[in-house]
Amino acid sequence: xxxxxxxxxxxxxxxxxxxxxxxxxxxxxxxxxxxxxxxxxxxxxxxxxxxxxxxxxxxxxxxxxxxxxxxxxxxxxxxxxxxxxxxxxxxxxxxxxxxxxxxxxxxxxxxxxxxxxxxxxxxxxxxxxxxxxxxxxxxxxxxxxxxxxxxxxxxxxxxxxxxxxxxxxxxxxxxxxxxxxxxxxxxxxxxxxxxxxxxxxxxxxxxxxxxxxxxxxxxxxxxxxxxxxxxxxxxxxxxxxxxxxxxxxxxxxxxxxxxxxxxxxxxxxxxxxxxxxxxxxxxxxxxxxxxxxxxxxxxxxxxxxxxxxxxxxxxxxxxxxxxxxxxxxxxxxxxxxxxxxxxxxxxxxxxxxxxxxxxxxxxxxxxxxxxxxxxxxxxxxxxxxxxxxxxxxxxxxxxxxxxxxxxxxxxxxxxxxxxxxxxxxxxxxxxxxxx
Amino acid sequence: xxxxxxxxxxxxxxxxxxxxxxxxxxxxxxxxxxxxxxxxxxxxxxxxxxxxxxxxxxxxxxxxxxxxxxxxxxxxxxxxxxxxxxxxxxxxxxxxxxxxxxxxxxxxxxxxxxxxxxxxxxxxxxxxxxxxxxxxxxxxxxxxxxxxxxxxxxxxxxxxxxxxxxxxxxxxxxxxxxxxxxxxxxxxx
Numbered sequence: 001x002x003x004x005x006x007x008x009x010x011x012x013x014x015x016x017x018x019x020x021x022x023x024x025x026x027x028x029x030x031x032x033x034x035x036x037x038x039x040x041x042x043x044x045x046x047x048x049x050x051x052x053x054x055x056x057x058x059x060x061x062x063x064x065x066x067x068x069x070x071x072x073x074x075x076x077x078x079x080x081x082x083x084x085x086x087x088x089x090x091x092x093x094x095x096x097x098x099x100x101x102x103x104x105x106x107x108x109x110x111x112x113x114x115x116x117x118x119x120x121x122x123x124x125x126x127x128x129x130x131x132x133x134x135x136x137x138x139x140x141x142x143x144x145x146x147x148x149x150x151x152x153x154x155x156x157x158x159x160x161x162x163x164x165x166x167x168x169x170x171x172x173x174x175x176x177x178x179x180x181x182x183x184x185x186x187x188x189x190x191x192x193x194x195x196x197x198x199x200x201x202x203x204x205x206x207x208x209x210x211x212x213x214x215x216x217x218x219x220x221x222x223x224x225x226x227x228x229x230x231x232x233x234x235x236x237x238x239x240x241x242x243x244x245x246x247x248x249x250x251x252x253x254x255x256x257x258x259x260x261x262x263x264x265x266x267x268x269x270x271x272x273x274x275x276x277x278x279x280x281x282x283x284x285x286x287x288x289x290x291x292x293x294x295x296x297x298x299x300x301x302x303x304x305x306x307x308x309x310x311x312x313x314x315x316x317x318x319x320x321x322x323x324x325x326x327x328x329x330x331x332x333x334x335x336x337x338x339x340x341x342x343x344x345x346x347x348x349x350x351x352x353x354x355x356x357x358x359x360x361x362x363x364x365x366x367x368x369x370x371x372x373x374x375x376x377x378x379x380x381x382x383x384x385x386x387x388x389x390x391x392x393x394x395x396x397x398x399x400x401x402x403x404x405x406x407x408x409x410x411x412x413x414x415x416x417x418x419x420x421x422x423x424x425x426x427x428x429x430x431x432x433x434x435x
Numbered sequence: 436x437x438x439x440x441x442x443x444x445x446x447x448x449x450x451x452x453x454x455x456x457x458x459x460x461x462x463x464x465x466x467x468x469x470x471x472x473x474x475x476x477x478x479x480x481x482x483x484x485x486x487x488x489x490x491x492x493x494x495x496x497x498x499x500x501x502x503x504x505x506x507x508x509x510x511x512x513x514x515x516x517x518x519x520x521x522x523x524x525x526x527x528x529x530x531x532x533x534x535x536x537x538x539x540x541x542x543x544x545x546x547x548x549x550x551x552x553x554x555x556x557x558x559x560x561x562x563x564x565x566x567x568x569x570x571x572x573x574x575x576x577x578x579x580x581x582x583x584x585x586x587x588x589x590x591x592x593x594x595x596x597x598x599x600x601x602x603x604x605x606x607x608x609x610x611x612x613x614x615x616x617x618x619x620x621x622x623x624x
Binding site for chain 2: 025026027028029030032034036038041044045046047048050053096098099103104106107108111112115117118119120121123124125127128129131133137187190191194195200201203204206207208246322335342343344346347348349351
């Protein structure tokens, strides 16, 4: 083919852009006369071996077993800290903070709602194994295995006390985050936990500026407020909190009987040490009873209000789904409200799908997100109401103890207890006696 | 006192029941995973027949320099002199002058083969995955240049941030055993 012919074809291609749909090449590949051979391309790099995934799972189980031993049996903060740094290096810096159980919530949710989604076995394991450990031994995962917890725990230098009411109020963010993550994962809209993971950019030492700034500010806050992400944002932490209430064994401040010396009172940087309580004083009891009754009545009201608020957010929630965004854009263009096109609308037109199909899909997704939004709102309302009820019930406690839900099992409080020093002395003497 | 004791037993009974229920719940999740798991791990890849070369691959990847690189399918390439993947629209001259090159990093090499054919090769160390050449080649050429996720670089994020920003939904998860979606002559259009 002469050059002239080629340029002619080129002009034709310009004139008839739909030529690409014909199904053959615009320019037939040349037949070389000089004996030219295609260059040998270097082989494409293969994907990471599946063996590493099994290694990750094995490391997780081993770290959890070791953490349980160090936290409940050895009772050594130094050993717990060491393990914490090791897992930070492994899951955080070496494995780049992906995979983690927090994000795995979404994979498991999507599996439950989308039958075509095939979950990686590691994601399933990472979701379940820490939950099982929590049912037996409390939040050992938070204490020494979670890389996100570890990076915050390591920067905590001067803890300030967060008032209990503020702590409970801020924790509402974590419940909302969990609900939203489940909603968006179930509808196949987005994996928001992964999208807004604040520390993954540090682990990779590269990433989006917004996320780097978010992570840096959380770490800055973390210098003074212990583990801000874990306490106020972590969606997996919410699940662990409630399972930890049921656990077989968990952290006890004292290895023995509490002598109420009050030495541990300020030991916990996360405000998870609960002081002994008395019964309600005579006069207050009646007020407290009335308050409890009020909150019990208020609970369904809050659930309903939350559901209504969530439902009214349906438009905004639906826009998280890319299909809905495409449909909205296409509608604006097709109804003539906007004349210019975007990459999204051009790409959609190139697929040759009818826009009616797109609109139908979008309507269905909108409906699902409206129902989901109402459920999410109701859930948040229930959490608020439940917290109010829980605050107006007084639990009797005879001694200082670690809050079963809020304790991260970091082991800081052990050395504050004089009984613990006694135990250590005894065990040292016993060890010396053996020699 | 007897009443107190009964209360404790009731509470204990509820606790135990809840504990068992939670364990069963986790077990159900385990069963679901085993039933629906993916024996072959999956990785992210671009379907080159959906890609429109918008440029998001270069900017949205979590890595400083994107895991996406351009690939040349020589069997599809037309070896054009006036390559719209290599040259800017309305080039000053059909040569290797920098002002004529479309690639912002100069990652495409043009070598003379025989009249009127030129070979175009990608220098992957320079390629930043912006897809400008892909777009040019798709628009007026054979579409032999296309983008692929390189698995030595890809971190295989749970949610690929380029996939979330891809306007043509070209990102899919593919089996790790066959991690590339290459353009073939018989599928070319």
